Amino acid sequence: MSAVRIATADGPAVTVTSTGEAVPAWAARYFGAWWTATPVTDLAGPVVSGDVDEEELRALTAVVDGSSPERIEYAGAEMLCVREGAMVTAVQPGEGLAYRWDAEWKLLRIVGTDETAVATAAARLAREVVRAQLLADGWxxxxxxxxxxxxxxxxxxxxxxxxxxxxxxxxxxxxxxxxxxxxxxxxxxxxxxxxxxxxxxxxAAIGFGLLEALDLFETTRERLASGEQMHPTQHQKVTDALLAGDRTPLWKKNGKGELKPQYxxxxxxxxxxxxxxxxxxxxxxxxxxxxxxxxxxxxxxxxxxxxxxxxxxxxxxxxxxxxxxxxxxxxxxxxxxxxxxxxxxxxxxxxxxxxxxxxxxxxxxxxxx
CATH class of the missing domain: 3.40.50 (Rossmann fold)
Structure with missing residues (x-):
């Protein structure tokens, strides 16, 4: 098992675990610059656990399919939720992800078919766990x-x-x-x-206009051209435009927002x-x-x-x-x-x-x- 504890300067924390190293490493990269990320061997406090596990994904999906789930939109994708006592089971079929939150044990389990998707979801929910603690403390x-x-x-x-x-x-x-x-x-x-x-x-989302105004467009283009990757939520059209050196702003299909580089x-x-x-x-x-x-x-x-x-x-x-x-x-x-x-x-x-x-x-x- 690999584990990293994510903590704010005020104290609230969550531990991110996985059978491999990629998910905790992703969380450490995502939070370490603004909060702290420390490798640990104990699982004290709330835990978010993430793995690629198709068998568990099928099992959690069956739980949801056998019920009358609540439908919500979470992080831009449909989520189906089933609530039973202290347990919440959820799936995002379009993302290939399933979740189970046990409030009694303060354990959130995330499984899926793609390691990057699992790591992204684990980081997002780890932040939500810390957010809940901060709000409870009056923030x-x-x-x-x-x-x-x-x-x-x-x-x-x-x-x-x-x-x-x-x-x-x-x-x-x-x-x-x-x-x-x-x-x-x-x-x-x-x-x-x-x-x-x-x-x-x-x-961090920065529009093409601001990126150019701050003289940072070319720096970003060069990093991408060298093979480095930006955040996976970035639209492929943005990546293509950056690599091509095209500074023309791109817009979402509904016209209600700019597609921006994501760092x-x-x-x-x-x-x-x-x-x-x-x-x-x-x-x-x-x-x-x-x-x-x-x-x-x-x-x-x-x-x-x-x-x-x-x-x-x-x-x-x-x-x-x-x-x-x-x-x-x-x-x-x-x-x-x-x-x-x-x-x-x-x-x-x-x-x-x-x-x-x-x-x-x-x-x-x-x-x-």
């Missing part, structure tokens, strides 16, 4: 990007979809800040009133030279707006913290709580109040990366961080 998930300075002072970027959270984070990261979050961040008010923040490890967390550092942070404390909030051909400027902006800035069961779209891992919702009044007390700055950016970088430097200075 919340903000829809925000975040960068952190050497002393842990963290700039959060809030705003609606398309406001410029990712552009802000990567532009500041290229200017020397450490990346703590690209899209989501855990936050909690401590006993001193300080808003502590922890990263949400995930693949493993560690590739942000090894490929793009962006340092990562493991924790911090919120010191200010930026509210960007991106408008093509806009006059770059700082503005007064009173948007404040909104309900949509928090991820919960009503706003989560990709990872619904299929296995009943999450605790009941908690009141975020204290966190919201603490966030509202932080210095804030609005800004209008355009598509000029140099001008954006200069403006963001001025915006951060206004926050006195």
């Amino acid at each position: 919340a998930i903000l829809h925000a990007s975040a960068v952190t300075g050497p002393d842990g002072a963290t700039i959060l970027t809030l705003g609606d979809k398309g406001a410029g959270k990712t552009t802000t984070a990567f532009t500041l990261a290229r200017a020397g800040w450490a990346m703590l979050a690209n899209d989501r961040v855990f936050a909690r008010v401590d006993d001193t009133g300080t808003v502590r923040v922890l990263p949400w490890p995930s693949a 493993f967390p560690d590739q942000l550092t090894t490929w793009l030279s962006i340092p990562l942070a493991t924790q911090g404390h919120a010191a200010g909030i930026l509210y960007p707006q991106i408008t093509a051909d806009a006059a770059h400027r700082l503005i007064e902006y009173s948007r404040g913290v909104q309900d949509g800035d928090f991820f919960d069961e009503t706003t989560e779209d990709r990872y619904p709580d299929a296995f009943g891992l999450l605790p009941p919702p908690v009141d975020h009044t204290a966190l919201r109040a603490a966030l509202e007390e932080l210095p804030r700055q609005g800004l209008v950016m355009g598509h000029d990366p140099s001008a954006n970088a200069t403006l963001l430097k001025d915006a951060v200075a206004r926050l006195s961080v």
Whole structure:
């Protein structure tokens, strides 16, 4: 057996195990840059176990087929779930995956026909197990990007979809800040009133336009051309375009989103030279707006913290709580109040990366961080 314990800077942890080395190694790569990943021999605490095992896959599929399963969408694919007491059995037929969660033993078993699919699912569910522990400890998930300075002072970027959270984070990261979050961040008010923040490890999606603006397109293309692989959730059309040097944005079939290059967390550092942070404390909030051909400027902006800035069961779209891992919702009044007390700055950016970088430097200075 091979096992690795994944833990946040705040303590919550999960152990990922397998009869082989690939699944724990995948988890170590996925989480080690933002959380910690330590090889272990004991199985204390919650466990996620993953293997390629077609016989067990058939057995779990038979359990679901012999019942009246609940149908949900999980990670972009249909999942059929059967709940019986403390046990949840689920299958994703299109992905060749089956799951069994035993709440009494805190053991989540994942089996499938493809090692990469099993490893990806194990990492995703390991994160959900840790997420549940953090939420039970009073942490919340903000829809925000975040960068952190050497002393842990963290700039959060809030705003609606398309406001410029990712552009802000990567532009500041290229200017020397450490990346703590690209899209989501855990936050909690401590006993001193300080808003502590922890990263949400995930693949980082960067659109072709931003990649080119940050002068990172060619670096990515060269790495791919040398035989290195990006995250498996990346669409083949994106890989083909990168290899061909085609910078034209690609769109999903429904037209409701761009197909973007997807990076493993560690590739942000090894490929793009962006340092990562493991924790911090919120010191200010930026509210960007991106408008093509806009006059770059700082503005007064009173948007404040909104309900949509928090991820919960009503706003989560990709990872619904299929296995009943999450605790009941908690009141975020204290966190919201603490966030509202932080210095804030609005800004209008355009598509000029140099001008954006200069403006963001001025915006951060206004926050006195």
